Amino acid sequence: MIASPSVGYQHSTFLGNQVSVEDLSLLTDLYQLTMTACYAGEGVATKRASFELFVRRLPTGFGYLVAMGLAQALEYLQSWCFSSAQLAALQETGIFAHAPQSFWDLLADAKFTGDVWAVPEGTVVFGNEPLLRIEAPLWQGQLLETYLLNVINYQTLIATKAARIRDVAGEKATLLEFGTRRAFSPQGALWAARAALAAGMDATSNVLAALQLGTQPSGTMAHALVMALSAMSGSEDEAFAAFHKYFPGAPLLIDTYNSVGAAERLGKKVRNGEMELAGVRLDSGDLISVSQQVRSHLPTVPIFASGDLDEWEIQRLQAGGAKIDGFGLGTKLVTGSPVNGVYKLVEIDGIPVMKESPEKLTYPGQKQVFRRFNNGKVVSDRLGLVSESCENQSGLLQLMVKEGEFLQVPEQLSEIRQRTAASVASLPEKVRRINNPEALTVEISQQLDKLTKSTQSKRLAVTNHSVSQC
Structure with missing residues (x-):
């Protein structure tokens, strides 16, 4: 049975397909409601x-x-309940035309x-x-079935992935959750960040999730800033300096052009006392070889890596002798084999x-x-x-x-x-x-x-x- 949704309800509460807490009782599969109507009619509800x-x-x-x-x-x-507007919307579908009155009474007092x-x-x-x-x-x-499965299945997947990554990376590694842009929805991004932090990640780049959870968001920069400022100033180093003007000592993304070259120049500034540096991030290339070369120029600066990493790739990097102190996990953390x-x-x-x-x-x-x-x-x-x-x-x-x-x-x-x-x-x-x-x-x-x-x-x-x- 297919019916058009109630136009009034759709426009009043689903504008932009955003789901509020009040809407969650309808975030269910149709057959949950049709079965409930049947239970009510048969006197077993x-x-x-x-x-x-x-x-x-x-x-x-x-x-x-x-x-x-x-x-x-x-x-x-x-907070589980059904509002009068929700009940009216269900009635307007026509699907429940033969449902007993006891079904509506149950929902009204849910x-x-x-x-x-x-x-x-x-x-x-x-x-x-x-x-x-x-x-x-x-x-x-x-x-209750549909929502319970939705929230527990997804967070259990993320928590398990995060726990496995922590187990492989070790206690000393810094692990950052970067998956918001790859999560299946804005709500999924918040759940992913929460589950990842609860299972071993140190921080998330998702500002809303971090603030809701009472933690500090964490991140570096994107290639866009380096390209934009260096194009106008003529120097990648000027882009780094500009960023540090407002965020002193913050980690820098150094693989926009030449990771090793950037590390060599930054290393000289660090040794000369011209710069304090909390870390550098590599997002491409042969991470084993590049991290080793970067380490030679920045022996005391933490090196972070990102770019489609997961527990297997981290294990491979460590076995290969990569000089990496922390990892940013995104796509393969928040997606993957479903639970x-x-x-x-x-x-x-x-x-x-x-x-x-x-x-x-x-x-x-x-x-x-x-x-x-x-x-x-x-x-x-x-x-x-x-x-x-x-x-x-x-x-x-x-x-x-x-x-x-x-x-x-x-x-x-x-x-x-x-x-x-x-x-x-x-x-x-x-x-x-x-x-x-x-x-x-x-x-x-x-x-x-x-x-x-x-x-x-x-x-x-x-x-x-x-x-x-x-």
Whole structure:
């Protein structure tokens, strides 16, 4: 079914396709709303249901994921509602002409009243392990799916990439997030900056993101300034001097014309005490060879590199002897292999349910992830039911919201960053490595295996009985 959007609503709140907080309840897939209307009509909308968000398989080349995006998910739940203008816009589409009045009543009074269990941001997770579980009336849990997947999938991808880059680059390297111009949207750019900082990056060039997060933005300059000022003054050095007039000692981009030549001239000024220099940036060329030559002229000045870098390229540069102290990460940080998280119903009205499609089987019932450590290192993960005991094992999912009441105080970015570092450090080397990593095998508990087989058997028995009645 296709219908034109409400012109009035479109012009009043979607001018320029900008999305406000008030619009987020409609930032969903149509089928979430049509299913909710069906639930309402069938009298099951308020039945208690449990949905779990997890990743079936890790992206190719990844040994782990770093959970991220929970803060934005909880903010969304706190403000989740439908305005009268939104309801009018939905009615004007004509799609819901046969929807029951109870559907409209639910939306008009919408407020999240359920429970949320989730792993804290910065926690390492693996395939089939829930990052989040919603326990709420069926209609609420259903309508939340699209936004929760959007915010958690993307930030988890960025956080994982950032954590891997930090792990490869080492603790001493300066890592800057430069991805705003390559992010998929302005909102995506803000989320990418947040996730990158929370997972190990030192700073972002995105001014809005930095100020919102209470950090200092960081950056250098572009080739345009060097070309513009040198063209008019006749000298690249004059361009550098002009920039330092207003930003004393700031890092300089030196590869506009001749990186080594610029470094040689700057080196003389630094040695003669004519200039203080916080760093130089290289954005092109053979970074191994060029950085070595630049280092010979600027032995005490930090050298930064940028230009389509990722964890594999940083590893190659380090192995080749590059003299680089910091890296600017952009395109390959904020894009790349998607985290294909899914959100599936696992229980309805106390009845465990599961999906049995080939290669897309899900496990029934409310679950917990039990992690076992030995001397601070992860030994094993066990996926089990929430009713199971966890002797000598810590349950990763924590209660964040109870009956609509938000229990946790929002965490500082520094806390999440520390958790990310500790989580990655606790993993075996074979899981952390970026070349042919081995993801930790997640054990399925006996109780969960038993419930899975029982759920399958009951469904098969019902199906066979229905067929025999035909």
